Amino acid sequence: MKSRLYSPSMATISLPRLRVRVEALARFGALPGGGVTRSAWSRPHEEARAWLLDEMRTAGLEPWVDAAGNVFGGLGMRELDAARPAVLTGSHIDTVPEGGILDGALGVLAGLEALHVMKETGAAHTRPLAVAAWSDEEGRYGSLFGSRAFCGKLEVARLPEMAAADGERLVDAMAGAGFDALRAPEAQAPAGAVASYVELHIEQGPRLEEAGVPIGVVEAIVGVRRTRVIFIGQADHAGTTPMERRRDGFLAAAEFALKARDLVVKRGSGRSVTNFGVVHVHPGVSNIVPARGELVHEMREPDPAVLDRLARECAALARRVAKRRQVQVEFRPLSATLPAPCAPRVQAIIEAAAGELGLGTQRMHSAAGHDAQNLAAITDAGMIFIPSKGGRSHRVDEMSDWDAIERGANVLLRTLQALAN
Numbered sequence: 001m002k003s004r005l006y007s008p009s010m011a012t013i014s015l016p017r018l019r020v021r022v023e024a025l026a027r028f029g030a031l032p033g034g035g036v037t038r039s040a041w042s043r044p045h046e047e048a049r050a051w052l053l054d055e056m057r058t059a060g061l062e063p064w065v066d067a068a069g070n071v072f073g074g075l076g077m078r079e080l081d082a083a084r085p086a087v088l089t090g091s092h093i094d095t096v097p098e099g100g101i102l103d104g105a106l107g108v109l110a111g112l113e114a115l116h117v118m119k120e121t122g123a124a125h126t127r128p129l130a131v132a133a134w135s136d137e138e139g140r141y142g143s144l145f146g147s148r149a150f151c152g153k154l155e156v157a158r159l160p161e162m163a164a165a166d167g168e169r170l171v172d173a174m175a176g177a178g179f180d181a182l183r184a185p186e187a188q189a190p191a192g193a194v195a196s197y198v199e200l201h202i203e204q205g206p207r208l209e210e211a212g213v214p215i216g217v218v219e220a221i222v223g224v225r226r227t228r229v230i231f232i233g234q235a236d237h238a239g240t241t242p243m244e245r246r247r248d249g250f251l252a253a254a255e256f257a258l259k260a261r262d263l264v265v266k267r268g269s270g271r272s273v274t275n276f277g278v279v280h281v282h283p284g285v286s287n288i289v290p291a292r293g294e295l296v297h298e299m300r301e302p303d304p305a306v307l308d309r310l311a312r313e314c315a316a317l318a319r320r321v322a323k324r325r326q327v328q329v330e331f332r333p334l335s336a337t338l339p340a341p342c343a344p345r346v347q348a349i350i351e352a353a354a355g356e357l358g359l360g361t362q363r364m365h366s367a368a369g370h371d372a373q374n375l376a377a378i379t380d381a382g383m384i385f386i387p388s389k390g391g392r393s394h395r396v397d398e399m400s401d402w403d404a405i406e407r408g409a410n411v412l413l414r415t416l417q418a419l420a421n
Contacts, residue, residue: 011121011417013409018113019402021055025093025109026101035396036101040094040136040145041069041173048093052108052133059116061131068149068187069135069179075115077128085195087125087419088379089114089412090132092371094140100398102405107200108133110409114416125420127195134371141170143224143335147371149187151378156185165278165296189378196419197375198346200384200412202400204368206391213362214407215354216385217347221366221373222271222300223307223339229256229318233327235283235291246289250281252325253293259321260314264299268310271365272301302339302365340373346382346419353414359407368393384411 028048029038038044049071056063056073063073071093077086091107111131118125135146142162148154159181162170171181203209208216233249257276264274278296297314301307315331322329347363354361366383375381386408389399 011117011123011413013110013113013117013406013413015402015406015409017116018109018405018409021109021112022101022105025051025105029095031098031396033396035098035398036095037097037099038093038095039097039140040138041177041179045094046177049133052093055112056131059112060119061112061115066150066187067179068146068184069174069177070146070150070187071133072130073112073115074128074130075119076125077130080189080193082190082192084128085193086128086130087195087416088130088132088197088375089199089416090134090371091199091201092134092137092146094136094138096138096394098396099394100392100396102202102398102400103204103393104137104201106202106400106405106408110200110405110412113409114413117413118417123417125417127420129416129420137371139335140164141173143226143337144369144371144374145184146187147374149184150189151374152185152188153374153377154185159184194375194379196343196346197372197379197381198350198384198412198415198419199370199372199382200386200408201370202388202393202398203385204388204391204393206388207364208362208385208387209389209391211362214359214386214404215350215361215411216364217350217354217361218342218366218372218383218385219347219363220302220342221340221370221376221383222302222368223304224335224337224369225299225307225311226334226336227297228332228334229253229295229297230330230332231256231293231322231325231327232330233291233293233325234289236289238287238289241289247326248289248293249327250290250293252321252327252329253279253295255325256318256321257295259317260297263313263317264310267313269301269303269306271303271367272299272306272310273367274299296334300367300369304339307339337369337373340376340381342372342376342382343380346380346415349418350382350384350411350415353411353418356414357407357410359411384408384415
């Protein structure tokens with residue numbers, strides 16, 4: 001099953017072995033109709049963590065887990081040490097609800113496979129290497145939680161109040177998995193302990209597939225802002241209250257959502273996107289005028305100045321809507337990640353690795369957030385994208401061709417070898 005692109009003299013990944021691991025991991029939290037739900041700290045996630053640790057041992061790596069629940073498998077190392085800076089790779093094994101089998105999982109398992117190949121072939125490396133599975137990347141409790149802890153970016157005072165949309169607290173979820181959330185800041189890496197970081201990921205969009213390009217080289221990763229916007233009106237009888245006297249919290253929220261979407265499209269950079277994926281109406285009864293309409297407003301943009309401006313303009317828009325509809329509005333920030341440029345050095349090494357394999361590349365930005373954006377704050381970081389079938393992701397039919405997976409994993413292997421030497 002080796003691609004004809006690779007010379008027998010080159011060290012290459014084992015696609016059959018990688019595929020077996022991808023399909024094995026997909027069984028944890030598997031859904032009857034396909035896809036997977038494996039949220040951080042849940043039982044399926046913790047079963048997957050135990051399986052991953054066993055796979056790391058099988059590959060000849062030294063595994064460990066830090067205080068934030070991040071899992072590591074080291075090659076030539078047992079822990080991070082600033083005296084011997086390491087090359088890291090990885091991604092995450094948690095998923096969105098009803099997600100696919102590759103988002104995050106591919107980066108972890110391809111990184112594991114790359115280090116497995118280096119171990120069994122005795123490949124020389126002057127720097128130690130490790131593969132990481134970062135905790136709660138998908139943000140059930142806090143966006144990019146594990147990598148933020150690792151990079152010293154946790155808001156420690158907020159840890160006791162961090163909670164999922166359904167109200168489950170982070171401290172309780174972590175305690176159920178055997179972790180103390182208040183100790184998560186102890187996961188911060190020693191200064192200078194990470195020499196570089198590279199992450200392989202499916203694109204999660206249509207650009208590479210439509211362009212017919214096998215490898216994407218990420219130049220920058222979007223920043224993501226999530227804010228709970230609450231419009232507070234007045235509950236009234238839905239039949240007896242005249243229409244002109246109603247102070248409807250939901251209609252204010254609905255108007256804001258439509259107008260904010262238009263604002264981002266017209267006033268953004270052309271790369272700016274926005275979404276309203278969570279909506280709550282209170283009291284949520286058909287014969288009561290809604291007293292409250294709550295939205296979770298998300299915006300993504302790779303330029304920090306544009307993202308800041310859009311956030312200010314959307315907040316001003318919400319206040320205008322509230323005033324016109326005679327309701328109040330509150331803003332509760334949920335999470336914010338900064339846009340992150342990838343290191344030119346790592347981009348060049350990825351392109352060189354792809355070129356050695358006869359693979360074309362395309363420079364692009366990542367429209368999704370990734371742990372690499374946190375690592376970019378402490379080291380040279382980069383990302384490798386492979387095409388996603390139909391641009392589909394965060395859904396059960398998310399997939400990439402196995403040939404595309406093999407190509408991406410081999411580019412990752414060569415990139416890691418170059419970074420480690």
